[in-house]
Amino acid sequence: MSGGSSGEPRLGIATRVVHGAGFEDLGSGAVVPPLVVSATFDHSNPGRMVYGREHNPTWTLLERAIADLEDGHGAVAFGSGMAGVAAVLALVPKGAKVVAARDSYTGTRELLLQMESAGRFEVDLIDTTDQDALGRAAAGAAMIWLETLGNPLLSVPDLARGALVSRQAGALLVVDNTFATPILCRPLTLGADLVVHSASKYIGGHDDLILGVVAARDGDLLRRLTDHRTSHGACPGQLEAWLALRGLRTLDVRLARQTASAQFLAAALAGAPGVLRVHYPGLSEHPQHGLAQSQFQGRFGAMISIELDLAAELAERFCAATRIWTNATSLGSVESLLERRARWPGDAHLPAGLVRLSVGVEDPDDLLSDLRQALVSVGLVV
Ligand SMILES: Cc1ncc(COP(=O)(O)O)c(C=O)c1O
Structure with missing residues (x-):
């Protein structure tokens, strides 16, 4: 469905998020991909799926869609973003x-530091800018671990520069692309080896699932991650994979609204x-x-951090005083969330x-008015 394989022009990303998974219908005429819940598969089935911890057709559709969007050789879905992170860190040789x-x-x-304390490897945390x-x-x-947008x-x-430095060092470059999504940035095209997503965020987009996906540059990395998932049982639920596929179809339009609103709110604040x-x-x-501007193709994402002239208790009161924004952790959903990070x-x-x-998809004027009334409630605006 992505086009381009036989000399046809490649379809745009807004088309590929909707149709990229593709699927073979069983003659029903269904227009959305199937949710397959089977925990085991007939040994004679031609697709050679065997057992539900190793294989699932709904996972496969999601993995194909993400691999296509990220320009990867393939992708592996995990039970959470952190299961994907752990699988990638398991690739690091002992003592490296x-x-x-x-x-x-x-x-x-925290996982990096835990693994360091356990003697698994050494960790160097730096300012990657x-x-x-x-x-x-x-x-x-x-291994060098970057995030497209720091948290x-x-x-x-600079991802291209990170890729150059990694290549010179003989290190794998991993990029957590959760905040930017493949709509804003495709790190594999800039030289990364692996791209990690918490699909619980923008890919799912509705705060109704926990899931991770890792896209890989080559078949060897893909196989090692898949083997890790099978042997550690780090697989996603079938429903979560299906929800992620459903969310993915609106990723481009959601992000268009969310990034435009974020730009408006950042300028106003x-x-x-x-x-x-x-x-x-x-x-x-x-x-x-x-x-x-160049790395994200003119869009800057839908996450903003504001520093208020408030001590912890009043800043918590500000977060609790909003009516449209929900005071909750996480990000990337259609509803706007905020939280005081030092909590x-x-x-x-x-x-x-x-x-x-x-920033969610609500009316941007309402989002701004809500922040303003919360600022008034803690005495910052009169
Ligand atoms: C950038 C980033 N990576 C990974 C994760 C972990 O994802 P999950 O919560 O799906 O395990 C998160 C979760 O907040 C995240 O923000």
């Missing part, structure tokens, strides 16, 4: 070095009373704005008043 962003997702950072630091740290590394300050590492700083790569003052032990070093916003 992993370089990762200091502002990686807290769960990834600092080219010199990355160049120095890469020497002797087996929660929305830093933007920058300089608002009581807002000390707005972190958003679409603002010209963002330190990697120029890079983000988490892994992010306790962040300013107490730093609030991360995941």
Whole structure:
């Protein structure tokens, strides 16, 4: 369905998110992919699926669709984003070095540090937007772990440069593309080896599933990740894979609205009373704005962090005072969420008043008015 294989022009990504999975109907005329719940398969079946921990046709459709969108050799779906992260980290040889962003997702950072404490490998956490630091740290590394948008300050590492440095060091380059999605950025085309997604976020897009997907550049990596999933039982539920496929079909239109609203909100909040700083790569003052412009094809994502001139307790009251925004962790869904990040032990070093916003698809004027009334309620705007 992706086109281009026999000299035809390749279909646009907005078409491929809707039709990319393709599927063979059994004669019913169904227009959406099937949800197959079978836990085992007839030994004589021609597709050679055997057992539900190893194979599932609905997973396969999702994996094909993500591999196509990410320009990968293939993809492997996991029971959660973290199951995918763990499978990728299992590729690192014992005693080797992993370089990762200091502002990686807290769960990834915590797992890296746990594995380091257990003696599994050495971890070097650095500012991955600092080219010199990355160049120095890469020497002797087996894996370099970048995130297309850092969490929660929305830093933007140079992925092509990261790929160059990784190649020179003989390291695998892994990019967590959860925040950007393949709509904004396709790291494999810039030289990455593996792309990780928490599909619980934008790919699913409705806060109704937990799932991970890893896209791989080559067949060997794909096989090793698939074997890990089977032997660790890190497989997704069939319904979750089907929900992710359903969510995927609206990814482009959701993100178009969400990124436009985020740009509007970031501009409106920058300089608002009581807002000390707005972190958003679409603002010209963002330190990697120029890079983000080229790397993300003119869109800057739908995550914003704002630093409020508030201590922890009042910042929590601000989060609780919103009526449309929900005070909850996670991101990427149709409904807008916000949370004070320093509430988490892994992010306790962040300013107490730093609030991360995941912009949904609601009316952007309503979203802004709601933030304004919450600012008024804590005395920041009169
Ligand atoms: C960037 C990023 N990667 C990975 C994960 C882990 O995904 P999951 O919650 O699906 O296990 C998250 C979860 O918040 C995330 O934000």
